[in-house]
Amino acid sequence: VDFSLTPEQALIRASVERFVADSYAAPQREAIAASDDGFSREHWATFADLGWLRLLAAEDDDGFGGGALETMIVMEAFGAGLVAEPFVPSVVMASTMLAGAPGATAAQLRAEAAAGTRLLAIAYAEAEAGYDPAAVSTRARRQGDAFVVDGQKIAVPFGASIDTLLVSARTAEPDATRAGVTMLAIDARAAGIERRDYVTYDARRASDVTLDGVVVPITSVIGAVDDGLPLLDAALDRGTAAVCAEAVGAMGVLLRDTVGYLQSRSQFGRPIGTFQALQHRAVDMLVQLELARAITTHAAAAVDAGADDERRRAVAAAKVHVADSARTIGESAMQLHGAIGITEELAIGAYVKRLAVIEREYGDPAFALGRYVHAAGRG
Amino acid sequence: MDFRLTTADEAFRDEVVTFLDEAVTPEMRAKNYRGDHLRHDERVAWFAQLNARGWMAPGWPKAFGGAAWTPIQRMIFDEACSKAWAPAGISPGVVMLGPILIAYGSAAQQAHYLPRILSGEDWWCQGYSEPGSGSDLASLQTRAEREGAGYVVNGQKIWITQAHVSTMMFALVRTSTGQTKQAGISFLLIDMTSPGITVRPIRTLNNEAEICEVFLDNVRVPVENLVGTEGDGWTYATQLLEHERSAVGNINRARASLDRVRDIAGAQRRGSATLLADPVFAERLARLEIRLEAARFMQLRAVSDAEAGQRPGRESSLLKIVGSELSQEIAHLAMTAAGYAAIEQSSNETRNYFDSRKLSIFSGSNEIQRNIVAKRILGL
Numbered sequence: 001v002d003f004s005l006t007p008e009q010a011l012i013r014a015s016v017e018r019f020v021a022d023s024y025a026a027p028q029r030e031a032i033a034a035s036d037d038g039f040s041r042e043h044w045a046t047f048a049d050l051g052w053l054r055l056l057a058a059e060d061d062d063g064f065g066g067g068a069l070e071t072m073i074v075m076e077a078f079g080a081g082l083v084a085e086p087f088v089p090s091v092v093m094a095s096t097m098l099a100g101a102p103g104a105t106a107a108q109l110r111a112e113a114a115a116g117t118r119l120l121a122i123a124y125a126e127a128e129a130g131y132d133p134a135a136v137s138t139r140a141r142r143q144g145d146a147f148v149v150d151g152q153k154i155a156v157p158f159g160a161s162i163d164t165l166l167v168s169a170r171t172a173e174p175d176a177t178r179a180g181v182t183m184l185a186i187d188a189r190a191a192g193i194e195r196r197d198y199v200t201y202d203a204r205r206a207s208d209v210t211l212d213g214v215v216v217p218i219t220s221v222i223g224a225v226d227d228g229l230p231l232l233d234a235a236l237d238r239g240t241a242a243v244c245a246e247a248v249g250a251m252g253v254l255l256r257d258t259v260g261y262l263q264s265r266s267q268f269g270r271p272i273g274t275f276q277a278l279q280h281r282a283v284d285m286l287v288q289l290e291l292a293r294a295i296t297t298h299a300a301a302a303v304d305a306g307a308d309d310e311r312r313r314a315v316a317a318a319k320v321h322v323a324d325s326a327r328t329i330g331e332s333a334m335q336l337h338g339a340i341g342i343t344e345e346l347a348i349g350a351y352v353k354r355l356a357v358i359e360r361e362y363g364d365p366a367f368a369l370g371r372y373v374h375a376a377g378r379g
Numbered sequence: 380m381d382f383r384l385t386t387a388d389e390a391f392r393d394e395v396v397t398f399l400d401e402a403v404t405p406e407m408r409a410k411n412y413r414g415d416h417l418r419h420d421e422r423v424a425w426f427a428q429l430n431a432r433g434w435m436a437p438g439w440p441k442a443f444g445g446a447a448w449t450p451i452q453r454m455i456f457d458e459a460c461s462k463a464w465a466p467a468g469i470s471p472g473v474v475m476l477g478p479i480l481i482a483y484g485s486a487a488q489q490a491h492y493l494p495r496i497l498s499g500e501d502w503w504c505q506g507y508s509e510p511g512s513g514s515d516l517a518s519l520q521t522r523a524e525r526e527g528a529g530y531v532v533n534g535q536k537i538w539i540t541q542a543h544v545s546t547m548m549f550a551l552v553r554t555s556t557g558q559t560k561q562a563g564i565s566f567l568l569i570d571m572t573s574p575g576i577t578v579r580p581i582r583t584l585n586n587e588a589e590i591c592e593v594f595l596d597n598v599r600v601p602v603e604n605l606v607g608t609e610g611d612g613w614t615y616a617t618q619l620l621e622h623e624r625s626a627v628g629n630i631n632r633a634r635a636s637l638d639r640v641r642d643i644a645g646a647q648r649r650g651s652a653t654l655l656a657d658p659v660f661a662e663r664l665a666r667l668e669i670r671l672e673a674a675r676f677m678q679l680r681a682v683s684d685a686e687a688g689q690r691p692g693r694e695s696s697l698l699k700i701v702g703s704e705l706s707q708e709i710a711h712l713a714m715t716a717a718g719y720a721a722i723e724q725s726s727n728e729t730r731n732y733f734d735s736r737k738l739s740i741f742s743g744s745n746e747i748q749r750n751i752v753a754k755r756i757l758g759l
Contacts, residue, residue, distance in 0.1 A: 001388075001451055002381045003683040009380065069380050259757050279753035280746070283700075286757060290697060294676035295669070301382050317669040373665050378655055 003297075005073070012066075013073045015050065020081030026347055029082055037161045038205035039084040047085065048116030056096050057114060068238065068303035072245040072296060079249025082350055084204055086119060088246070089157040093239040094120035094166050097183070097231050101222045105185055109164055121162045123153035123209055124232055131363040133168065133232050136181050138211065140169035147171070147184060147221075149192075149214040159207020160197040162188050167211070172226045183228035185220045186211075202354040230308070237315040240362045241303050244296040244315075244322040247358045250351045251292060251326060254333040255285050257348050261337055278336055285332050288325035295321045313375035319368035326355040382679065384455070392455045399463040402428045411464040412639065414731040416587055419544040423499050425466045435497045436473045443481055443493050450685035454631075454678070461631035471540070472496035472503035476549050479566070479615050483607040492547075492568070506536040506550030506569070506593060507616065513538075514747050516551070517560040517613060521595060523552040523567060530554070530567065530605075532575075532598040538741070542591035543580050545571050551616055554609050566612035568604040575599075584733035586724075629738065630678050630698070633671055633706045640664065640709060643716040643728070654716060663715075667708055674701045696748040697756075703738035703745060710735035 005013065023043060032040045047053050055070055057063020064070070071092055078087065095113045098106040098120075112118035129135035138151025149169055156162065165186045172180035186193075192214040195207045223231045259282060262273030272278055295318045302314030330352040334341035341348060359365065384392065407425070410417060417425070429435045437453045439445020448456065460467075468474075473496055480489055495501040512519040521534025532552055542548065548569045557563035571578070575598040580588035607615055644664070647654035654660050681694040710732045714721045717728040739745040753759040 001384060001679060001683050003680050262759055273759040279759050280749045282757055282759060283749040283752045286752065287697060287700060290677055291673040294680060295673035298672060298676040317672055321669050321673050369662060369665055373661050378661055
């Protein structure tokens, strides 16, 4: 048992932390948030140069061969800096899904994504599906050597900037062995696609995407026809584990800033951090942070270990816990700062907004709890 | 980062499991599973088995007859014991007194007392709290006055676990009034058979009387029973608390208790299914399982840090808070799972629930732990 970082992991962490320190001070972050894309293409090119877009690619695919633990290291630092670039959707979720898929289309998309010239995102959520990836009503009908896709996807991260959507579509009714869902790589600018773009509560971007008779060549299938759900399921778990780590980074900043405030703010002639009621609330923030960090690490290890059931269970557990911890920490940070804690004057505001979005990303805690109970074999 | 056990650690675990298969009788296993308190002779017999195997004192150095296990080995042992429903805990002499005698005791004290702790010849209790000194332990009033070749001790100690079956007590006493409350406190080893000692067991809400009050009335203690330097007892004691705290986090025991909750709920019929399928119950159970998983990984991290040579101080308070509160939640869920049966006076679940309330009170209440964390970790 060893929790220390390998030299390679320590190097990644140092490099990401240096980037955050140099490029993500509050004014820089705000400028990025106000830009058209809501993230910086310049930074994305830097990620490509530094090899971060190849972090999770296999070594024989010119990658770093990293896994969920390396993702965790990167995401914790990204979370601490509120880094907005679509690393989770494009690298952690979509590129890794392609890595498991044979075929020329997947290989080409993967290569362009790794080079930083193509942005990818999975489009799976639907308005009436809750967070359930298996509840797919978007349809893909076979027509000669193509599929024709009709339906609507919601909450596609940075949808306006994405080049290729990996869309989950129903191609058959579910049976005992397969969910009847197929993953299709679809050019985001294909005819028949319409988007509603919006700014998210954490100042990032998302889109609802309507597909109306979109024709997709059969070579665009990722993985097997009718059997794309396991790929999607695994990608969502990787994404969930990644945003849990991002939340841990953000929670660490909230605790640090709150403790700093308790030390510097004086009332009744002494620092408010000397009052026990406030001290104990701060300690409970630390307890939650440490528990969240522990279960996030556990989930990352389970993703890397590769057994589907254990991965599902461990990631769902992490999501439930991290979301709870994030609420405790976020709400305590606001409360302990007093009135200024609910303004835009301090950085903590941007962090609690990000945490509120993470609470829902790839499944909210109620969904995760159901998934956990199911994976634990109880209903 | 690598969270797996090494091959050597796995071999060690197998060795422990094999030992426990033999050593824990079905009767003892059943008692521990229910949460019954062991009789003192049963406890002594269990520790004799550990001692015969050389496993009585997991953390002591080999030179003093300890097993000198690594932090990971200690965790493996504790986990395996919990899983096998072996008796909980280590003897108070081993976990609380031993490390202090090894660090601060004289050669004569080490030679005399340490073997007797291992053999079970001495059974130790901890004499710290007093009626007026609970969380504010340093305000203690029990006086030890120097007279001839020894001390004369007068005062009253309380909340002493197992004092009624103990042969010896390590106690904090005031030998002088110094500049601070902490100065002038000394660490004395007191023979419980000395004239002037009266022990009164106190009945607790779990229908047991394992916690006692001890009255000391002109008790004579030879000067060679002073540990370390007169007046430095507070330093030794706070170090002791740290050892105790890391032992009472009890996360492995909590894991076994949650197994038991599942057993109870699985045996409760609800129509064609069991209580396990009840959505409200299932949610509560799942949340506790999840918290336990987080706590267990947090503990693993603390163990890994200890393995890398860091002292347990930093995390021991956090683990105590987390482990005790989790255990209490689990005890309440077990009582809930029992349904109406929990109203019986003989209910194990209700008794265990009340028993669990001590976890957030003893060895430094959780409020005191939060004070410590606020000061030492957060710098408030």
